[in-house]
Amino acid sequence: MRQVAILGIGQTKIDEQWDLSLREIGGNAALAAMHDAGMDKVEALFVGNMLSPLISGQNQLGTFLADWIGLWRREAVKVEAACASGAAALRAGLMAVAAGDIDSALVLGVEKMSDKAGHDITAALATAADADYEVDQGISFVGLNALIMRRYMHEHGWKHADFAPFSINAHANAMHNPFARLHQKINAEQFEKSAMIATPINLLDASPTGDGAAAVVLVPAERVASLNGKPRVLVAGSGSATDSIAVHSRKDPLFLSAAHESVKRAYEMANVGPKDIDVFELHDAFSIMAALSLEACGFAERGQGVRLGLDNEISPKGRLPVCTRGGLKARGHPVGATGMYQVVEVVQQLRGECDGTQVDGARVGMTQNIGGSGATILTHILKAE
């Protein structure tokens, strides 16, 4: 495989963007990434998106967006893996450039969610679960995560309040990210008093959805010197793995085996281990997922993921900074775009562009993007050099 580098990044503010359409939001992030890369054309476009058929009545999103941004006759395709669609698109673009068939790829995650009412969005998000054996029984996506969180609290003896540091850290970090959906600090008391959604998950355990897009330009590493004095960022590791789609089919619903498998592959490819990771953008769609991700990736023992928050190790100055730009919890979770926001944010950290939440000396960053309740998990490791 050829080594692949990220030459440009782009993103849009996550919000209810009533004045922007699906194609405009996606196009804005794509063009921003090309501008950042100093390129006016690329050979291929890989789009990560989950919901456009259901929300916008639009399929074939690769071509739809290639058309909009003027990539005429270029290759374009959409990749979908529920909320892991963004990272899945990155991996598809990575393979095409690594294989040597193309010399440049634009990878874009995009989601436009505010064009439907809340109950339609809840139904659309439930398509990430098993339609026959989970959704048809009446459970929602947050309901599945609530079952996992309740079991975790029962098995390991944690209280709901013990999850607060994940959300407090995310909200604090988002204050410094102009693209974040929420700019609002929270404290432990607010966390405990927040409105209940599905016991024990309350509003401040859950990430807000939104409209947004994020993109990167991939090129063969040998074609990139340092970028305007900033370090060259390599996609050093990539792993993708799956678990059963239905939570009830898992031997142990409290262990993200797909995370464990995907991170193992990414560590091996990048030739690093947990101790080498300077910054970790994890998939805190719900606070329980932050804890499980930390455990599956080797940062905490089983059942001890929440301790990293309680011990204040996850802040930008801590031992393992996570969600340094706000995470899903406060930056926001435009589902099919989220994986690409994580990648853009790690590039920002490795370039030293994160005023207020910069991790000093960050050289190796990791992203982990989760589709469904742990069903599809992709891990990527980026290195500055």
Next chain:
Amino acid sequence: MRQVAILGIGQTKIDEQWDLSLREIGGNAALAAMHDAGMDKVEALFVGNMLSPLISGQNQLGTFLADWIGLWRREAVKVEAACASGAAALRAGLMAVAAGDIDSALVLGVEKMSDKAGHDITAALATAADADYEVDQGISFVGLNALIMRRYMHEHGWKHADFAPFSINAHANAMHNPFARLHQKINAEQFEKSAMIATPINLLDASPTGDGAAAVVLVPAERVASLNGKPRVLVAGSGSATDSIAVHSRKDPLFLSAAHESVKRAYEMANVGPKDIDVFELHDAFSIMAALSLEACGFAERGQGVRLGLDNEISPKGRLPVCTRGGLKARGHPVGATGMYQVVEVVQQLRGECDGTQVDGARVGMTQNIGGSGATILTHILKAE
């Protein structure tokens, strides 16, 4: 890029499969391909599908099917490019194996269409067109193709009856394909008298949808000797290209520029030209698309694609056999699966497994899969050696 070979193939009969679910249909083709390859596990699953979110309320189809067939913890992803989803999945799998990151990939195209009523399917298929600028104006997908066909007849002076040979050939060939949806010979009189759908497209210009799945197993070519005395089949060429998603945005709606560009790339990669192609599985979703595909790929001059049918050159004994297993017209068009049926059928031709419609001495075969009204087009060239 590493050379990649097709080691196994599998397919299911296209029909209204009321007793089989989405996962069963997909699983049956996938397991048949693995059985044919003599493998009980693969490293990754690439699924091509267009409509499962809209018809079955199911996203994340890669993981959904990996789970069902027991590919636990393996990589899995869905690729979507409207009716070109099947070939797009093949290309994604091809790149991953060619890059060297994985040593085996199962590529599956699957569609389950009979679980919704006809008007819902018409609306779902329209998501391949531009939701804002085509569908919102009230046009259907067949309506867009009808506009193209009408214009072609006007520009080049052909009558509707001149398109009959495409459909007659497809129906005749499908008689010998047990997996085909339609087993019914037709003649020129029936073609002209068939029920009108959208002038000038009538029922016998149009392909039937259905439930179906087709799959192949990809491995590095160096790991494959000949297979039980049958030739080794290489994926020798692959090209993907796009055009504007809306037909009205094209400079010339009668030229499939995405086909022209994608076939050019596939010819170059395979180091062949039109005269080297022994069999061509083209995308005859509507008879007009057969004519336009032949022209864009260099088999006919502009406006002369229909002549190949009239001159009897497209039958299995002709100069350029097309749709030798029935094509979309009679084998059937389970939209996201179709591209993979084409690939499986060319492998059958190269292996000499097409009793009744075998192309003598076939060594080089081509598939072309079209998403939308010519918006996303992928071409693959397979070689026996």
